[in-house]
Amino acid sequence: MATPLGRTRLEFIEVAGRVCQIVGLPRSVGQVYGLLYLSPRPLALDDIADQLSISKASVSTGTRQLAAWQAIRQVWVPGDRRDHFEAVGDLRELLRSVYSGFFSPKYAKTGRKLEVLLSTLEAERREGSVSRDDHDFYKERLAHLVQIQSRASKLLPLMEKLL
Amino acid sequence: MATPLGRTRLEFIEVAGRVCQIVGLPRSVGQVYGLLYLSPRPLALDDIADQLSISKASVSTGTRQLAAWQAIRQVWVPGDRRDHFEAVGDLRELLRSVYSGFFSPKYAKTGRKLEVLLSTLEAERREGSVSRDDHDFYKERLAHLVQIQSRASKLLPLMEKLL
DNA sequence: CAGTTCGTTCAATCTCGTTTGAACAGTTAG
DNA sequence: CTAACTGTTCAAACGAGATTGAACGAACTG
DSSP states (O other), X not given: OOOOOOHHHHHHHHHHHHHHHHHTSOHHHHHHHXXXXXXXXXXXXXXXXXXXXXXXXXXXXXXXXXXXTTSEEEEOOTTOOSOEEEEOSOHHHHHHHHIIIIIHHHHHHXXXXXXXXXXXXXXXXXXXXXXXXXXXXXXXXXXXXXXHHHHHHHHHHHHHHHO | OOOOOOHHHHHHHHHHHHHHHHHTSOHHHXXXXXXXXXXXXXXXXXHHHXXXXXXXXXXXXXXXXXXXXXXXXXEXXXXXXXXXXXXXXXXXXXXXXXXXXXXXXXXXXXHHHHHHHHHHHHHHHHHTOSOHHHHHHHHHHHHXXXXXXXXXXXXXXXXXXXX
């Protein structure tokens, strides 16, 4: 079969690419994953580049990225010495690893920064560079942030479980 | 007071800007909100532009955006005919409105698209343009997506409640 | 050992969306 | 009415980062 891309696949690849773009990832990464996710057979690097009409370079970096996240895996196809790729079936596992590898660190960093801000604030108060009223105002606002942060810290693990 | 930006504010504005950038919003929007959130007094458009060293144009569009989300409100300061802005205290309310105004629609759209894909797939099967095996494969993959979608549809309202 | 075939790397290019300066319209003040 | 001031709009500039083509190195092939 000449494997013409069906309307279904095209639509899906489009969506996958767009999702990646929104999250701040290269569109090509999403396209590659989308193509592989809906591909009954593993595809070689060339095939991917051809079908998506993007350069091998993009596919090369994209596949490496996706493989690092274990979103796709490299499979060996007898009689072909090229690398072939297929999407890992369990999408939930992927979401989980993306979360713990990308989102969770950022989140933790934010938490630490918040603490730093609080101590900085106290320091500035002691220096007298902030009036009492302003100090109280700032403290209230930061306290609100801390509250949200703590709520989120309870919510996120829950998400991981339920998803 | 000449209101020199304290280290605290600078740090916070930096973070707010970065967060916006990650979510795909203009950095300036985050900066404006960050500045206002930590400002004990309402600020005029000029003040914001000055303190952030960005153009009035950016501030103008930014404030309008933020006001539309009710993240900030316009307040009248006696004796000054310029518009002044202050951040709305309740950040949770903001998160909720951002969710329902931006995220939720996108999510619904995705759901609809998924259904379209399923029917398209069936159509292609009937046309005979897809082999039975491939059809089954596609169906399985799409079913997985639908499953994730339905789980998420239960999770998101929960988030809204707990946050 | 040449000659291919693959995959990766990297500098150059291109693309997209933010940012800006300048012009504009509306409003107040003298 | 004119002048000053405020906020908005818009085309153009700019910058970040994705994409690409070409060159390279490695692995196979005959």
